[in-house]
Amino acid sequence: xxxxxxxxxxxxLHEKHPGAFRELFMNFYNALVYFAMGxxxxxxxxxxxxxxxxxxxxxxxTKYVSYTSFKTFLYTSVRNACINLLKHKEVEEKYMQYVxxxxxxxxxxxxxxVMEEEIYRLLLHAIGELPPRCRxxxxxxxxxxxxxxxxxxxxxxxxxxxKQRNIGTQILKKKLGKLYxxxxxxxx
Amino acid sequence: MDKxxxxxxxxxxxxxxxxxxxxxxxxxxxxxxxxxxxxxxxxRVCRGESLPDRRKVFRELNALEAYKKFRNKTRGxxxxxxxxxxxxxTIPLLAGVMWMWxxxxxxxxxRVVVSADTPPRAKVEDKVILVxxxxxxxxxxxxxxxxxxxxTATVMGQEGRLVYDSAGVGADTAEFTRLEMNKxxxxxxxxxxLVxxxxxxxxxxxxxxxEFPVLFGQGERVVRLAGEAFFEVSKDASRPFIVETxxxxxxxxxxxxxxxxxxxxxxxxxxxxxxxxxVVSSADTxxxxxxxxxxxxxxxxxxxxxxxxxxxxxxxxAWKDGLFVFHKENIEMVMRQIERxxxxxxxxxxxxxxxxxxxxxxNKDESLQSILDIFTxxxxxxxxxxxxxxxxxxxxxxx
Numbered sequence: 001x002x003x004x005x006x007x008x009x010x011x012x013l014h015e016k017h018p019g020a021f022r023e024l025f026m027n028f029y030n031a032l033v034y035f036a037m038g039x040x041x042x043x044x045x046x047x048x049x050x051x052x053x054x055x056x057x058x059x060x061x062t063k064y065v066s067y068t069s070f071k072t073f074l075y076t077s078v079r080n081a082c083i084n085l086l087k088h089k090e091v092e093e094k095y096m097q098y099v100x101x102x103x104x105x106x107x108x109x110x111x112x113x114v115m116e117e118e119i120y121r122l123l124l125h126a127i128g129e130l131p132p133r134c135r136x137x138x139x140x141x142x143x144x145x146x147x148x149x150x151x152x153x154x155x156x157x158x159x160x161x162x163k164q165r166n167i168g169t170q171i172l173k174k175k176l177g178k179l180y181x182x183x184x185x186x187x188x
Numbered sequence: 189m190d191k192x193x194x195x196x197x198x199x200x201x202x203x204x205x206x207x208x209x210x211x212x213x214x215x216x217x218x219x220x221x222x223x224x225x226x227x228x229x230x231x232r233v234c235r236g237e238s239l240p241d242r243r244k245v246f247r248e249l250n251a252l253e254a255y256k257k258f259r260n261k262t263r264g265x266x267x268x269x270x271x272x273x274x275x276x277x278t279i280p281l282l283a284g285v286m287w288m289w290x291x292x293x294x295x296x297x298x299r300v301v302v303s304a305d306t307p308p309r310a311k312v313e314d315k316v317i318l319v320x321x322x323x324x325x326x327x328x329x330x331x332x333x334x335x336x337x338x339x340t341a342t343v344m345g346q347e348g349r350l351v352y353d354s355a356g357v358g359a360d361t362a363e364f365t366r367l368e369m370n371k372x373x374x375x376x377x378x379x380x381x382l383v384x385x386x387x388x389x390x391x392x393x394x395x396x397x398x399e400f401p402v403l404f405g406q407g408e409r410v411v412r413l414a415g416e417a418f419f420e421v422s423k424d425a426s427r428p429f430i431v432e433t434x435x436x437x438x439x440x441x442x443x444x445x446x447x448x449x450x451x452x453x454x455x456x457x458x459x460x461x462x463x464x465x466x467v468v469s470s471a472d473t474x475x476x477x478x479x480x481x482x483x484x485x486x487x488x489x490x491x492x493x494x495x496x497x498x499x500x501x502x503x504x505x506a507w508k509d510g511l512f513v514f515h516k517e518n519i520e521m522v523m524r525q526i527e528r529x530x531x532x533x534x535x536x537x538x539x540x541x542x543x544x545x546x547x548x549x550x551n552k553d554e555s556l557q558s559i560l561d562i563f564t565x566x567x568x569x570x571x572x573x574x575x576x577x578x579x580x581x582x583x584x585x586x587x
Contacts, residue, residue, distance in 0.1 A: 018259065025255035030246050037245065051254060058262055068194060111193055112229040118197055119233055120242060123204075131391075131509045132420070132444070132461075133502070142204070142236040156502065163549075167509055169205050 006067035014063050031121035032078050039082035049081045075114045126172050137164040200233055315378030319371040350382040352402060367401035376531035387422040391508045394528040416448040418508045436487045439466040446504045452524060459484040459504040512550040519544035530556045537581040
């Protein structure tokens with residue numbers, strides 16, 4: 001989303017526009033569930049937590065200052081909900097230990113988890129938009145595979161891999177252009 | 189989260205794409221050295237460590253289903269509210285309220301991003317035109333910025349594609365007496381991709397037309413194609429997806445395949461990538477072939493028969509990735525593709541043109557001249573460009 005789209009999204013979210021909530025699900029649901037699973041392990045619980053959070057947003061009158069602060073709010077809320085759930089559960093000692101460790105993570109460790117989630121969220125989204133062959137190549141690139149390995153795995157020529165990589169990089173760079181503008185704005 | 193971390197996200201992302209300047213590399217290095225946790229984070233991301241696991245989990249998740257569940261719950265609360273007020277009112281008023289509520293909801297729901305701009309009118313030079321059900325034409329190439337809503341569709345201006353959204357409108361399952369049809373037309377050199385209301389994706393090549401319902405009904409999902417398109421059809425066993433082309437119907441449940449059906453080609457070709465398709469002659473429904481992945485069916489429009497051969501999948505979908513790929517292809521077939529993209533006409537001043545076969549691998553953003561130069565170099569053909577007409581002759585042949 002570019003800054004303009006972000007503002008529109010936030011405005012519609014505040015107005016409780018169903019379309020904005022659809023966007024919210026399409027863009028964040030998977031990433032947040034995965035993030036929650038880092039704490040609660042079970043998929044169903046993670047899904048409930050995210051669904052519950054989105055319901056809360058629907059019902060609350062809170063206005064978020066910006067798209068970025070809203071994103072931070074999403075991750076923080078999911079984390080807190082997970083920790084609460086773990087606390088309230090009748091849990092074994094080792095589980096409690098795990099909870100305590102998570103709770104005492106430094107601020108930065110938590111930030112890094114959120115950043116990792118954000119990178120993958122953006123990356124997977126962007127890759128999903130690539131043409132299929134290009135997407136196949138790029139998924140392997142992200143796993144740290146070399147061109148020759150990719151060629152062998154996908155049974156295509158090394159030249160094709162190179163070509164597809166170039167095409168994919170061009171497309172992703174274009175998308176990145178937008179992200180870059182946003183990043184620039186925030187540098188103090 | 190600290191806002192400057194978004195800068196780091198950007199740097200890491202571009203590091204993955206190998207797109208950092210020396211200064212930015214340094215900036216990232218300094219940040220990484222700030223703590224062990226940062227370095228560990230960086231290494232994790234670069235190795236794509238959680239990617240396979242993430243893929244696995246994501247495959248099991250369905251954000252759209254989750255959204256529908258959410259809508260059912262929130263919609264429920266609306267109904268309660270409406271009832272509470274309606275109870276105080278008389279019966280006719282109640283009916284009125286309900287009617288208005290349903291109408292308003294349908295109208296307002298699928299709006300995703302609303303732009304104040306009205307869509308520009310179609311211009312002659314537009315390479316992609318959307319024809320709405322009322323016959324109104326909208327030029328798509330000029331919607332450069334932002335998303336624009338047209339009925340239930342969102343034109344994603346920046347990505348150059350069109351998305352039909354059904355989740356809000358009571359979905360595809362509603363029964364309609366008449367399907368509202370839209371049509372996308374690509375001109376010479378045009379290219380477009382769209383997402384239909386059932387989530388199926390379609391890439392449309394140059395000089396092609398795709399007609400489709402804005403929302404699919406309960407029965408078969410039927411679209412009409414002239415020209416060439418690549419389909420990635422969403423699975424729905426209860427509603428087969430059918431592509432009607434001149435003389436042929438291609439019936440699938442959920443697969444990806446390419447159909448090439450230009451009027452100036454001698455045959456309609458369906459190439460299957462994944463899944464299973466049935467290809468049937470429209471005139472004689474007993475003529476049917478079933479394709480397996482990697483096969484292609486050619487329907488000879490003159491001889492009225494099918495032939496099934498092994499396909500070269502990479503070549504069949506190259507156009508979609510912005511490439512021309514020719515492998516031992518007859519010169520006329522090659523030139524027809526070039527004509528469609530560059531908007532020229534070839535005039536042959538050649539003897540025995542059926543003897544010429546061409547190979548090549550080109551990017552579509554290369555100039556016409558540079559592609560022709562390569563043919564001159566490899567097969568000794570001489571091209572003379574005169575406006576929109578290109579004359580072909582062999583250097584060796586005497587005029």
